[in-house]
Amino acid sequence: MSFNELFTEVFFLQTEHIRITDPQAQEGTLLRAAEILRSGGLVVFPTETVYGLGGDGTRDEAAKKIYAAKGRPSDNPLIIHIASPADAEKYAYTNPTYEKLASAFMPGPLTVILPKRENIPTSTTGGLDSVAIRCPSHPVAHRLIELCGFPIAAPSANLSGKPSPTCSAHVAQDMDGRVNMIIDGGESEVGLESTIVKIDGDRLTILRPGGITYDALCMVCEHVTVADAVLHQLKDGERPLSPGMKYRHYAPTAPLVLLKGEVDAVLTFLQNEQNQKRCAILCYDEEIAHLHPDKLFPIGARADLAAQAHTLFHALRDADRTDAEIIYAHLPPMDGLGLALYNRMIRAAAHTVLEV
Numbered sequence: 001m002s003f004n005e006l007f008t009e010v011f012f013l014q015t016e017h018i019r020i021t022d023p024q025a026q027e028g029t030l031l032r033a034a035e036i037l038r039s040g041g042l043v044v045f046p047t048e049t050v051y052g053l054g055g056d057g058t059r060d061e062a063a064k065k066i067y068a069a070k071g072r073p074s075d076n077p078l079i080i081h082i083a084s085p086a087d088a089e090k091y092a093y094t095n096p097t098y099e100k101l102a103s104a105f106m107p108g109p110l111t112v113i114l115p116k117r118e119n120i121p122t123s124t125t126g127g128l129d130s131v132a133i134r135c136p137s138h139p140v141a142h143r144l145i146e147l148c149g150f151p152i153a154a155p156s157a158n159l160s161g162k163p164s165p166t167c168s169a170h171v172a173q174d175m176d177g178r179v180n181m182i183i184d185g186g187e188s189e190v191g192l193e194s195t196i197v198k199i200d201g202d203r204l205t206i207l208r209p210g211g212i213t214y215d216a217l218c219m220v221c222e223h224v225t226v227a228d229a230v231l232h233q234l235k236d237g238e239r240p241l242s243p244g245m246k247y248r249h250y251a252p253t254a255p256l257v258l259l260k261g262e263v264d265a266v267l268t269f270l271q272n273e274q275n276q277k278r279c280a281i282l283c284y285d286e287e288i289a290h291l292h293p294d295k296l297f298p299i300g301a302r303a304d305l306a307a308q309a310h311t312l313f314h315a316l317r318d319a320d321r322t323d324a325e326i327i328y329a330h331l332p333p334m335d336g337l338g339l340a341l342y343n344r345m346i347r348a349a350a351h352t353v354l355e356v
């Protein structure tokens, strides 16, 4: 396919929008979605982490179309989605550590990196000889993959550089006209992308923290480490373990500043700033009553990390649509689900942390 053909095919599409509440009762619609994927088209589908921009994971052109639709560099590999944990063996060389992880966490928000088999093209894996595999638990995603009979390659369904979409309205903002179909399956439950682990024998390296926490992985595997790039900026010329780590992730138009300090000190700081600047604030629920309601985006109770994960990307999109000159948020804790929040927020803030 020439560049012009590819361009015309992914930027001037008539996108069909459908809503699926009951995958069993609406199987006919899902069959149509599977048919689109089988003939090389793109379908956005809901998962429990974020929405995925799907194409046939065994086809070279599908991967190229996904990269074009997202505006994503083609050396940033895609995750392939399977219907059952046992299917991993068809596309990768699995091992006993994989079996342990699969029985503990799959289906669910965990992606594993394994050596790939021949049937997965290098265009899907960004030229690597390993492949990222996930088995989603969302019933719509599950049934769609089952009906396809091939793995669905799917990155998050946002334009490169935007926050991952957690509802179909956010998908439509980015993908209308670029994909054949968008399936609305409600709000994503987890709200952050999957945990990615690289498996080397009985050792795991967390390349991206997510819904499956470090502590949960340690219950199943003895040797778990967190890749440096999860928490720190890459040094000049440093080669990351995962190509995605080197790309600039979502950064809001107004600078995002993360606040670190005692509860009362941070609140007093925010109250003062609100009176002096046009600021948007991603606050905890407990702070709502103490701040001006204008440009306030509550992300959940202070101790409720699951609620914060669920709401973060939605709140960031909303905050970015205001006329704020600066966006403030709390620096998340680094334990439990906090590590995933920390990883996403520290990147969105370009590592800007203010101690108050």
Ligand code: AMP
Pocket (backbone or CB within 6 Å): 076, 077, 078, 079, 113, 125, 128, 130, 131, 132, 154, 155, 156, 193, 196, 207, 241, 242, 243, 244, 245
């Ligand atoms: P997304 O598709 O937006 O959820 O991002 C997928 C992430 O998985 C990217 O950051 C990739 O760098 C990472 N990834 C996918 N495949 C591999 C692989 N074979 N080795 C290392 N990282 C991978």
Ligand code: MG
Pocket (backbone or CB within 6 Å): 155, 156, 164, 193
């Ligand atoms: Mg993404």
